[in-house]
Amino acid sequence: xxxxxxxxxxxxxxxxxxxxxxxxxxxxxxxxxxxxxxxxxxxxxxxxxxxxxxxxxxxxxxxxxxxxxxxxxxxxxxxxxxxxxxxxxxxxxxxxxxxxxxxxxxxxxxxxxxxxxxxxxxxxxxxxxxxxxxxxxxxxxxxxxxxxxxxxxxxxxxxxxxxxxxxxxxxxxxxxxxxxxxxxxxxxxxxxxxxxxxxxxxxxxxxxxxxxxxxxxxxxxxxxxxxxxxx
Numbered sequence: 001x002x003x004x005x006x007x008x009x010x011x012x013x014x015x016x017x018x019x020x021x022x023x024x025x026x027x028x029x030x031x032x033x034x035x036x037x038x039x040x041x042x043x044x045x046x047x048x049x050x051x052x053x054x055x056x057x058x059x060x061x062x063x064x065x066x067x068x069x070x071x072x073x074x075x076x077x078x079x080x081x082x083x084x085x086x087x088x089x090x091x092x093x094x095x096x097x098x099x100x101x102x103x104x105x106x107x108x109x110x111x112x113x114x115x116x117x118x119x120x121x122x123x124x125x126x127x128x129x130x131x132x133x134x135x136x137x138x139x140x141x142x143x144x145x146x147x148x149x150x151x152x153x154x155x156x157x158x159x160x161x162x163x164x165x166x167x168x169x170x171x172x173x174x175x176x177x178x179x180x181x182x183x184x185x186x187x188x189x190x191x192x193x194x195x196x197x198x199x200x201x202x203x204x205x206x207x208x209x210x211x212x213x214x215x216x217x218x219x220x221x222x223x224x225x226x227x228x229x230x231x
Contacts, residue, residue: 015040015138016093018061020052020078021100022070026123030065030130037131049078056082056095062138064097066117068108075099076111083116083215096137096216110153118218119143142218153225163227166211174211177204181217182224 017034019042021027031042044059046052049066050073056064064082068075079097081087088095097117101109102124109120118137121130133143170178173194180190187205191198205217214220224230 015063015134016043016059016061017041017134018044018046018052018056018059018064020046020049020064020070020075021067022047023067033127033130034134036127037134040131040134049073049075049081052078053081060091060093062093062096063134064095065121065134066097066099066112068099068101068112074108076108076115079112079117080115094140096140098133098137098143113153113218114222116215116219118216140216142216142221153222161227163229166213167223167227167229170208170211174204174208177201178208178220178224179230181205181208181220182230184221 017040019027019030019034021030024047027045027047031045034040034042043061044055046055048070052064052066052073066075066079070078079099082095082097097112099109099112099117099120100123101120102122103109109117113119119133119142121133121143125133136143167175167178176194177190180193185193187198187201190196190205191201194201196204208214208220209216212220212223214223
């Protein structure tokens with residue numbers, strides 16, 4: 001028996017997913033898994049990075065599951081183009097990218113994250129882990145721990161630079177929250193550390209992202225790593 005929706009309640013829209021992989025069998029297998037999950041559905045598929053850009057423009061997904069190694073255009077370049085500021089400004093929905101790889105410490109995954117991807121998954125992940133990752137990035141969070149992300153970024157060459165003026169312009173409280181987020185604390189955990197309400201912390205995180213021109217919490221970790229702000 002299906003329970004009718006509460007009168008006046010706004011229906012929760014499904015998370016829209018785009019699958020990008022050059023292997024038909026893998027792509028269709030992931031489609032079956034995603035479509036079987038409550039609250040999400042596949043709105044398009046693509047066999048290479050170039051095609052993914054066209055399909056993303058047509059289907060307006062929330063989350064892209066992006067293979068890294070593909071013909072025509074690889075997943076790194078496709079991620080860069082999909083998340084480019086000028087393209088993001090034309091998009092009605094916030095787009096998140098999760099890259100898929102067969103290697104745990106993949107240099108291409110690190111490059112995709114630097115271009116704005118929200119993390120990576122190994123291709124042998126379980127259906128439950130895949131579904132949870134989709135929900136996690138759709139909510140604006142990362143799909144790998146900051147310690148794992150830092151370990152991955154350490155494998156790719158990036159010359160440390162001085163913090164830019166926008167970081168220096170952050171308030172003392174904003175820097176304290178920035179550091180806590182960069183270390184992987186959730187909003188509730190940050191709130192306990194800085195003695196603020198969770199809603200106030202969320203407001204501060206939003207202000208930090210705007211001031212630094214960052215997309216999400218993953219990019220705070222990357223920013224902190226590249227400018228050696230965690231010691």
